[in-house]
Amino acid sequence: MKYFFDFRQDSLTKEWVIVAPRRATRPELSPEKKEICPFCPGNESRGFKELFRIGDKAKYGWEVRVIPNKFPFAPKHEIVIHSPLHSESFFTFSKTQITKIFKVYRERFKLHEKEGQVFIFHNCGRKAGESIPHSHTQIAVLPKNLTLEIPATPQVENIFRESKHFQFFCPCDSRWPGEVWVAPKTSGRNFAEVTNDEFEDLAKHFPIVLKKLKKVFGKEFAFNFYIYPLFGWYLRIIPREKTLGGFEVGTNIFINTVDSAAFAKKLA
Ligand SMILES: [Zn+2]
Structure with missing residues (x-):
């Protein structure tokens, strides 16, 4: 199967499944392999067209960078690269850096909210679905007719x-x-x-x-x-x-x- 993805709904339960065989071919990187990390500075030209950045205009001057996901499961599927530094994460980023990351989320949300349902999510660690250890977030813009069963805010307690x-x-x-x-x-x-x-x-x-x-x-x-x-x-x-x-x-x-x-x- 060569297609990127297909949205399918169970006629009885109305539950959705996204079939995305191409995603099976995406690379799994170990944290040590910095030289082939597609998110590291110097590897920008590996087929990714930059969509947005915070930072200097110079080629390697970016601080936060948005690129399309090479292995999408939605009509619009983006990656927010949190920082040029391969081994940093939300555990080590400065307050200024985290603020910039959240501002980028908001800008992309604003840009896409009329086109569909903008779902912003982060995976940290293999057990959480992470395939590239260079800290990043994904933004999937899902069709409006897709029913998302996400709970609303529960009672604020504890x-x-x-x-x-x-x-x-x-x-x-x-x-x-x-x-x-x-x-x-x-x-x-x-x-x-x-x-x-x-x-x-x-x-x-x-x-x-x-x-x-x-x-x-x-x-x-x-x-x-x-x-x-x-x-x-x-x-x-x-x-x-x-x-x-x-x-x-x-x-x-x-x-x-x-x-x-x-x-x-x-x-x-
Ligand atoms: Zn990297």
């Missing part, structure tokens, strides 16, 4: 950190052990409306929370986060330590063995 603009909390009905939800105090907006002041505040607290999670889960801590694409936006961090069992795969009902209230205390 708050363990509160910043100027955000509440960090562990909802009692979390599906995955150790989930952290980040909700803005000004609710009812979508991601296009987040202010620079909010991003600066988020950039200060976000790495602290990730480091606390890493302390709990250990050195190989793998996680995803995504940004809710509709009104009432939030950011959800999902630790990926748990492997799904047959009951969960078959029924889509999760068994969470971690008590969220107790877990929130560990992150305080």
Whole structure:
């Protein structure tokens, strides 16, 4: 099968599947192989046309860079390369760098929100679906007729950190052990409306929370986060330590063995 992707819906359950055989051919890089990393400075010419950047206009002057995904599963599928530095991540980026990354998310969100549903997500670690270790985020613009079953903000409870603009909390009905939800105090907006002041505040607290999670889960801590694409936006961090069992795969009902209230205390 040569096609990039195909959207298919089960006529009975109405659930969607994206079949994307080309993605099976994408490279898997180990963290050591910097010389062939397609996201490192010097390798820009490996067939990627730059879509957006923050930084100097000079060829290698970029600080955050957006390119198309070579192995898309959506009509528009982009990659935000967080930094020119191969081994840095949200655990080590400066507050300024994280603010820039979030601003790029917002700019791409604004650009694409009329065309479809803009889903911004990050994979950190192999267990979280990462295939290239150079820190990056993906942005998939999905057709509007595709029903996304993403939960709306749950009841804010078990708050363990509160910043100027955000509440960090562990909802009692979390599906995955150790989930952290980040909700803005000004609710009812979508991601296009987040202010620079909010991003600066988020950039200060976000790495602290990730480091606390890493302390709990250990050195190989793998996680995803995504940004809710509709009104009432939030950011959800999902630790990926748990492997799904047959009951969960078959029924889509999760068994969470971690008590969220107790877990929130560990992150305080
Ligand atoms: Zn790299």
